[in-house]
Amino acid sequence: LSKKDFGADFLWGVSSSALQTEGAHDADGKGLSIWDVFVTKPKKILNHDTHFVAADFYHNYKTDIALLKQMGIPNYRFSLSWPRIIPNGTGTVNQAGLDFYHNIIDCCIENGIEPFVTLYHWDLPQELEYKGGWTNREIVQWFEEYVKVCANAFKDKVRYWMVLNEPMVFTGGGYFLGIHAPGKKGFDNFIPAMHHAVLCQAVGFNTIKAILPEAQVGTTFSCSYITPYSASEKDKKAAIRVDALLNRLFIEPSLGLGYPIASLPFLKKVKKYQLPEDEALMKVTFDFIGIQNYTREVVAYSIFTPYINARIIPADKRKVFYTAMDWEVYPEAIYEMIRLFDNYEGVKKILITENGASFPDELIDGIIDDHHRRHFLKSYLEQVLRAKKISAKLAGYFVWSLTDNFEWGEGFKQRFGLIHVDYDTQKRTVKNSGWWYKQFLEEVEEL
Numbered sequence: 001l002s003k004k005d006f007g008a009d010f011l012w013g014v015s016s017s018a019l020q021t022e023g024a025h026d027a028d029g030k031g032l033s034i035w036d037v038f039v040t041k042p043k044k045i046l047n048h049d050t051h052f053v054a055a056d057f058y059h060n061y062k063t064d065i066a067l068l069k070q071m072g073i074p075n076y077r078f079s080l081s082w083p084r085i086i087p088n089g090t091g092t093v094n095q096a097g098l099d100f101y102h103n104i105i106d107c108c109i110e111n112g113i114e115p116f117v118t119l120y121h122w123d124l125p126q127e128l129e130y131k132g133g134w135t136n137r138e139i140v141q142w143f144e145e146y147v148k149v150c151a152n153a154f155k156d157k158v159r160y161w162m163v164l165n166e167p168m169v170f171t172g173g174g175y176f177l178g179i180h181a182p183g184k185k186g187f188d189n190f191i192p193a194m195h196h197a198v199l200c201q202a203v204g205f206n207t208i209k210a211i212l213p214e215a216q217v218g219t220t221f222s223c224s225y226i227t228p229y230s231a232s233e234k235d236k237k238a239a240i241r242v243d244a245l246l247n248r249l250f251i252e253p254s255l256g257l258g259y260p261i262a263s264l265p266f267l268k269k270v271k272k273y274q275l276p277e278d279e280a281l282m283k284v285t286f287d288f289i290g291i292q293n294y295t296r297e298v299v300a301y302s303i304f305t306p307y308i309n310a311r312i313i314p315a316d317k318r319k320v321f322y323t324a325m326d327w328e329v330y331p332e333a334i335y336e337m338i339r340l341f342d343n344y345e346g347v348k349k350i351l352i353t354e355n356g357a358s359f360p361d362e363l364i365d366g367i368i369d370d371h372h373r374r375h376f377l378k379s380y381l382e383q384v385l386r387a388k389k390i391s392a393k394l395a396g397y398f399v400w401s402l403t404d405n406f407e408w409g410e411g412f413k414q415r416f417g418l419i420h421v422d423y424d425t426q427k428r429t430v431k432n433s434g435w436w437y438k439q440f441l442e443e444v445e446e447l
C-alpha cells in the first residue's frame with residue numbers, strides 16, 4: 001500500500017468537529033447549544049461526561065495544528081459552532097466566535113494546511129430548539145441566515161465547504177430515538193426534521209454558491225454496508241429497507257430522485273410537511289459528497305419493529321474482529337459504499353470524509369502502540385484503493401479523528417484520535433497510528 005497508488009491529486013486529511021473537541025462551551029459570548037442542555041439530563045451520557053472542556057481545542061488549537069503539520073497531514077476538516085457565531089441562532093452575530101474561527105483558519109493556512117469547513121455538526125442553538133428546532137420549517141430561513149454569515153466571513157480563505165454532517169444520524173438519533181440531543185422521539189418529530197434537513201442541505205449549498213461560485217461545496221452522509229442475515233426473501237427485503245433508510249434517504253432527494261418511498265412506505269408521511277415547490281428545492285448538484293463509513297450491518301426480518309420490520313444482528317464476537325464501539329471491522333464495507341454512491345449518475349465527486357476506529361488505548365512509557373487502529377486504517381485503505389480503480393469520482397480520504405474527543409452518548413470512553421489526549425492535563429501524545437499515517441503520507445516506505 002503506497003500513497004502513490006492513489007494518484008497525486010488525491011486529498012488526504014483528518015476530521016474533527018466543534019462540539020466534540022472545543023470545550024469552552026460558554027466562553028466569549030457563545031450561546032447554548034442543544035448538546036449543552038442534553039448532557040445535563042440524567043442517564044443520557046455514559047459516566048455523566050460533558051463536553052464542556054473536552055480536548056479544549058478552543059485554547060489548544062495552535063498545538064493541535066502544529067501537530068497536524070508535524071504529522072504531514074495536508075487537509076483538516078473541522079466544523080463551525082452555530083451558537084458560537086450566532087448565539088441565539090438568528091440575529092446578533094458574536095464577533096468573538098467569528099474571530100476564533102478566523103484564527104483556526106489562518107493558523108491552518110500559515111502552516112500550509114487546507115481548511116475543510118463543515119457548517120453543521122449537530123450543535124443547534126438551544127434558542128432554536130425552543131421553537132421546535134429541526135421540526136420547525138422556519139429552520140430553512142434560520143439556517144440560510146447562518147450560512148450567509150459564515151460564507152461572507154470566510155469567503156477569502158475557505159475553498160471547501162460541507163453543509164451538513166450526517167443528517168441521518170442527527171435526525172434519527174435526536175428526533176426519533178432520543179439518544180442524541182435534543183432527545184425527541186417518534187415519527188412526528190423525525191419526519192419533519194428529516195424533511196427540513198433535506199431542504200437545508202440544498203439551501204445551504206445554494207447559499208454558499210451564490211456568495212462563492214468558485215468554492216467546492218458538498219455535504220456528508222453516514223453509510224453502512226447492509227448485508228442480509230440469510231438468503232431468505234424476508235431477510236433480503238429487510239436488508240433493502242434498512243439500506244434505504246441508512247444509505248439512500250438523504251442523497252436521493254438531493255439528486256432529484258425523491259424519497260425512497262417504494263422501499264419505505266412509511267415515508268409517505270412526509271407529504272404532510274412537503275410544499276409543492278419542495279421537490280425542485282431539494283435538488284442540487286453538489287460539487288462533491290462526503291461519505292462516512294465505519295462498518296457494515298447484518299440485517300434480519302423482524303416483526304417486532306413497526307414500519308421497518310427489520311433488526312440488526314449484533315456481530316458475533318467469537319467470530320469477527322470488532323472495535324471498542326462494538327462495530328465489526330469489515331474493510332470491504334468501504335469499498336461497497338464507494339461503489340454504491342459512485343453508481344448515482346448525479347454524484348460528481350466522492351470524498352471519504354470520515355473513517356477510523358476506537359480502541360482501548362494504553363499509554364505506556366509515553367507511547368501508545370495502537371496496532372489495532374493501524375491495522376484497521378491499513379485494511380480499510382486497501383479497500384479504498386480497490387475502489388479507486390473502479391471509481392473515477394473518488395478523490396480523497398479523511399481519518400476520524402485528529403485527537404481523542406467527546407463521542408456523544410459514549411462520552412470520553414471511546415477514543416478515535418490519531419493523537420491521545422490526557423483529559424486531566426490536556427497533554428497530547430501522537431499514537432503510533434498517527435506516526436504510521438505520517439510515514440504513509442510522506443511515502444517513507446511501502447506500508
Ligand code: GCO
Nearest residue numbers: 017165166169292354400407
Ligand atoms: C459522525 C461523526 C463523528 C463521530 C464518529 C464516530 O458520526 O459524523 O461525525 O462525530 O464521532 O462518527 O462515531
